[in-house]
Amino acid sequence: MIGTIRYEVDLSRLRLAGSALLVGGLVFAHLPEAWGLPCPLRSLTGVPCPFCGTTTAVRDALGGHVGASAAAAPLGLLVVVAAFLAVIGRLPKRIAFHPAYLLVPLLAEWVFELHRFRVL
């Protein structure tokens, strides 16, 4: 049963999204002040969500600080690498995979963030 579950992803806009992320991130990395929307979960409870640190990681990676990027959120650094690959590479239109391929890395990332914010 569980083995048959598939999450289907539409990649047709990924090149556009990757380009937007890289251009936006580059602008963001060179702004004098870091700004962004605060995470609602962390603002309310102090507990970070799995995506916390991603903006910082993208900004650091595109500002040339790869180490700082990985320290903020390894997934954010991966997103930047994936965006590069999406812009230069050839992509299938659609892919389908077991959701665990998405959920397990997200869970690992969440544990990392919980540790970074000293919740765990």
Added chain:
Amino acid sequence: MRAFDESEADVSFCQQCGNENKPESQFCTQCGAKTAGSPAAAAPPPMANAPQPPPLGGAPGYPPPGYQQPPPNPFGAPPPPASGYAPSPAAAGQLATWGPRALGWLIDFAIVFVVLLVFTVILGHVSGVFAVLGDLAGIAIGIFLAVQVGNVGQSPGMRVVGVKCIGQATGQTIGGGMGIVRGLATILNTIICYVGWFFPLWDAQKQTLADKVMSTVVINVPKQKFSIMPPT
């Protein structure tokens, strides 16, 4: 001209103007009216001698709005490359993309925002009671919009941009109660650094995280004028 008795197989006559059309054509090539062979025309039987509304919009010979099939490409050019995000006209019944959905949400948000602005910022200076009333009004409007989405599939913003929320399995609206639950489920979209709102950008079903949880999809429908209440 062919005789009527042998015509059924290879021509059909327009009920509006009498023009000869191929039986498989859905719209009259002369006046643009739906033909008897089109699915839309087949459903409601035309009333004899009833005044027929003129075909909506457009020049004669062109299909009316709501035409569902993309026109054949006269140049036989290949479709855009796989990577292309070529803008295609929003065909009714297809899954709605992120852009219009976000725009519809912004319109709904603006409605709530205006009320909050009046109560909390302007009247809030007069008395703190108004600020509390404003918060309550904001929540009430949020519930009111969520119930609309459940009952008729559309909030005011969704009517303007032409999208509608339906159950993934049933194809029907989900009902007011489930509309409220779906409204509450959007907290999930927000709580994970707002990432849930962006799911439709890559999700094959163009669902937000709340849509996933609620098993709802949002499809394109004809746009309507702005109205707070659903038009009857």
